[in-house]
Amino acid sequence: MSDRDALAARLATEFRARHGRPPAGVWAAPGRVNLMGEHTDYNDGLVLPYAIDSAALAAVAPRDDDRLTCQSLDRPGTAAVDTGDLRPGAVTGWPAYVLGAVWALGWPRTGPPGLDIVVTSQVPAGAGLSxxxxxxxAVTLAVAELAGLETDRTALAxxxxxxxxxMVGAPVGIMDQMAAMHGRADHALLLDCRSLAFExxxxxxxxxxxxxLVVDTRVSHANADGGYARRRATCEDAARTLGVQALRDATVTAVRTTLVGExxxxxxxxVTEIERVRLAVAALRHDDLTGLGEIFAASQASMRDDFRISCAELDLAVDTLLDxxxxxxxxxxxxxxxxxxxLLPETAVAAATAAVTAAFGAHGFLSPRAFETRPSHGAARVY
Known part of the structure; x- marks a missing residue:
């Protein structure tokens, strides 16, 4: 039994203990790592994520009334609201993500109006793994299947x-949800965030x-916080200044000659990151790992110096891994x-992990967490 299967069985058991009946099922959806294309998704650009082998899980069962309840194995408390009162602002914090999925589906449409939902997750929060x-x-797929709704994966994303x-107020793009719904084992997903075409x-x-190998710096972020939203607003302002629909339509020349400052x-x-997605895909398809390393380095420099979303811990992790x-x-x-x-040889993982841990300690940073990931399949019923 895999770790995910064991966690699904535990979640089902806990659901029964809390609600006195078994769940109708348990559904899982993976987190993701983005190989290339940072902050290009909401600019209608290209991205290259892969679904990871860690997931969030949701156990769900209908109720015979119009009450929606939400609990987590990882956090205390219960959120509850009547279906007629479910709207933005009705719930906050992590329950807004869970019940927000119910709301976004237009629940109830068919079947019993109420639901009990219990969730848990293997994906560390605030680590940038979605x-x-x-x-x-996970909740969207669960509720859609229980209600007999359309389960086209792109529509559900x-x-x-x-x-x-x-519901939450986080100005995210579509990349994370598409990776979670369309993930494929041993593959990344080349996604056009304008057309939603992917391969x-x-x-x-x-x-x-x-x-x-993923190194979690343990410096937490949140998409609903101001930094992410400010970068997105600046992108939208820049597109308006250039007279284009989105920065995907801009050229390096136009950016250099028309825009100033931030x-x-x-x-x-x-603009350059979207091109790096194309280059990274070509490098992977031609087994050009040296070229891939150069593309990664250019992306890191761009995120550090132009987009300014890196931090001392991330810069140290990247430099140490390369060394x-x-x-x-x-x-x-x-x-x-x-x-x-x-991306590194398996034989180098132990030494690289030790090197990053030592470097963080020498700089007085929190001890990082390093773990190998495998490109995984997308959301599915698992119990």
């Missing part, structure tokens, strides 16, 4: 995103002797903390 999208996608943007891109498998820096990152033998390394996620990702 724990929030994993949670909303847009519903899960609406839960975050409209799988094979990643080096175990036979290559390479692995993807708008120029931010737009330059977005310890990583082929490619960069920060991943929304920034202002979170994680770095590196």
């Amino acid at each position: 724990s929030s999208a994993a949670l909303t996608c 847009t519903v899960a995103r609406r839960a975050e943007t409209d 799988p891109v094979p990643l080096p498998g175990r036979e290559s002797g390479l692995t993807l 708008q120029r820096r931010v737009a330059r990152h977005v 310890a033998g990583a082929i490619a390394a960069r920060m991943t996620g929304g920034g202002f903390g979170g994680c770095a990702v590196a």
Whole structure:
């Protein structure tokens, strides 16, 4: 039995203990690591995430009244609201992600109006691995299947995103939800965030002797906080100044000759980062790992110097991983903390982990958490 299967069984048992009946099922949706394309999703650009083998899980069962309840194995308390009162502002904190998914589906449409939901997660919160999208996608798929609603994965991804943007107030793009819904084992997802067209891109498998290592700096961030929203607002302002629909439509020349100051820096990152997604995909398809490392380095520099979303801990993690033998390394996620990702030989993992831990200790930072990840499948019923 896998760790996820064991956690699903535990969640089902806990649901029964709390509600006196078994859940109708348990659904899981993964977190994600973004290999390339940071802050390009809400600029209608390209991204290259992969779903990870850690997930959020939701056990759900209908009620015979119009009450919605939400509990977590990881946090105390119960959130409860009548379906008729479910709207933005009715719940706050983590329950807004869970019940926001119910609201975004337009619940109730069919079947019993009430629901009991108990959730848990393997995805660390605030690490830039999209724990929030994993949670909303697990609940979205669960409730949609229970209600007999349309379960087209792209449509459900847009519903899960609406839960975050409209219910929680986090101005996120669509990348995280699409990765959680469409993830494929041993592949990344090349996603066009304007058309929502996507295609799988094979990643080096175990036979290559390479692995993807994630280093959680334990510097927490939150998408609803001001830094992320300010960067997005600057992107939108820059697009208006350039007279384009989104920065995806801008050119490096236009950015250089038309924009100044923060708008120029931010737009330059977005325009060049979209091109780096294309280059990274080409490098992976041609097994050009040296080229991939150069592309990662350019992305890290752009996020640090132009978009300014890195931090001392992320910079140290990336530099130390490269010194310890990583082929490619960069920060991943929304920034202002979170994680770095590196592609490196499996034989170098132990030494790289020890090196990062030692470097953090020498600088007086919190001890980081390093773990290998495997590109995984998307959301599914697991119990």
